[in-house]
Amino acid sequence: EPVKLRKERNKKPPAKDQLYPKLTKIDNLPGA
Structure with missing residues (x-):
């Protein structure tokens, strides 16, 4: 199927989010 x-x-979240969850959060911050 x-x-x-x-x-x-x-x-499932993308592999990037699994490997670098903290980096992803930092990138999402305004003015980062």
Whole structure:
């Protein structure tokens, strides 16, 4: 079921957010 697998994969956060959650938060701060 490719569609089901694709939906399950979309539920997970991107690999970048998993590896660098703190850096992502800092980048989202205004004026960073």
